[in-house]
Amino acid sequence: MAELEVSGLVLRFGGLTVLENVSLSVEPGELFALIGPNGAGKTSVFNCISGIYRPSQGRVRFRGRDITGLPPHAIARAGLARTFQHGELFRDMSVVDNLLTGRHARFTTGPLAEALFLPSVRRQELEHREAVERIIEFVELERYRHAPVGGLPFGIQKLAGFARALAMEPKFLLLDEPSAGLNRDEREDLARFLLRIKHELGLAMIWIEHDMQMVADLADRLQVLDYGRTIALGTPGEVLNDPAVINAYLGVAE
């Protein structure tokens, strides 16, 4: 059974059709890349999956469960974590607090116990602080852990956003252009983290990406969108040589 299955997704804003019958299916443990020119509808697919948009038609199934139309926090709790194109971290909060916020749904403390900082609260805070530190080590953000995120370089912020999604201990990751804005070194780090997540944690991922070299090197399969429609699907070798894909990216040869 597919880990995540999207079928017949249609998204319309008034007269504008953003997604026209998009289907995709991701197998367990698969690194699945979603590519396409700007405005192809990649992020819209993510917004439909994560509940930020409600699709006009179509279903989203996660591990066999229909999650279409659930509110975003319920989808996050079901185990789907996502990152955002521009990081979207909580700027006034430190890296540690951002990651702890990612673990929000894993706490069981209530406001009354928190107001008194009862031993149960202290214990959970400590436990999750340690879990957060493991993620910080994983993405090598140790020296930034207490710094307010707003003052950090963009590349570090992006990495922190990636770490915040990991801190949720998700069953599935939706990565929205994690490499955008990163320099060469940071991209290589990112590639290493993606491979480690795949091999050590066995997480399935949908990965929106514009760096074709990275996609060709890392992705198991990829799907290409253009104007809200799927134009190709397959392994990197097959898809990146497909004339339709080359046309979408570079235009038709005269």
Next chain:
Amino acid sequence: MSKPLPSASGHFRRSYADEFRLIETRLAKTSAAAFALVLLVFPFAVSPFYVDLATQVFLAAIGALALMLLTGIAGQISLGHAGLLAAGAFTTGILYKEFGAPFWVTLPSAALAGALLGVVFGLPSLRLRGLYLAVSTLALHFLVVYLGGEYETRRGFSTGILVDPPVVFGYEIYAPRVWYFVLLAAAALTLLICINLMRSRSGRAWRAIHSNETVAEALGIGIARYKLLAFVITSAITAMAGALFAYYRGFVSIEAFSLYLTIQYVAMIIIGGMGSLLGALLGALFVTLFPYVIEGAMAALPGADRLAGSVFAVNYAAFGIVMILFLVFEPQGLVGIWRRVRNYFLLWPFRQTALGERP
């Protein structure tokens, strides 16, 4: 709330539990002890006028801390603060007058009344933001003031309700110095509760919602639940402050809860510094003392007798000017000034700030 150590403090943490300690360095320990000592000795060292002033600051601090949670931390603007204080004061006044209810009944009842109002007037926050939300909370103010006024006239207390001093364990809280300590303890307890909420998941959820609702929800935070929670906690604390105010003054009248009082509380959190609990305390101190300082300054001017009539007008104007100056030149408020001064001395003779910390 994970906090960086002040740069170059020479102090190092040895465990994650150290991050939860409220007082970490020896310098912090010494200054906290010295401050506590000053607070303890203060009422015995000054005239009753200043004891009353300090007591007013403590009362304001409770309300300002509560409003800071809602507006400064959770980002939900409310103009119903005076209404909530009035709700607490009138709950106390009515329960006392009609049923002779004792302190330990009126205080929780005030909290309950506040919490209920918080739920009702928090509901619009699920749909409205910013100015629109502010306007909807304004309705709370007028509703409470209307009901309070109706009660006063129908029962014939047109000048207000007299409330006798509360009796706790057979002890009457009446003397100004006793009130000083009672309200100091109440303010300290409120501060502790706020700190605790801020360093656990509710506080993080509020800050996340303030920062970006869409992202907060994508992380699994139930937005509606935490917005309402912020309204309920703030309203309950504020209503209790209103109840304490009623007992302290010994008198409840609707005139005390004008819209200007709301503006003063909003000013406290803006002048103190949005998003900071210390800011709420500094703001409460500043706004409470400000009119007295202006009055004192005007009395010291030559020809003070002729100016006496315009003290109120000058006060309002000066208050407005100070608000504008803070908004334009120091959006981080008094707490921003405090941080700059502290960093200057901590880093001296260097001028570089710590990693990621904004100068």
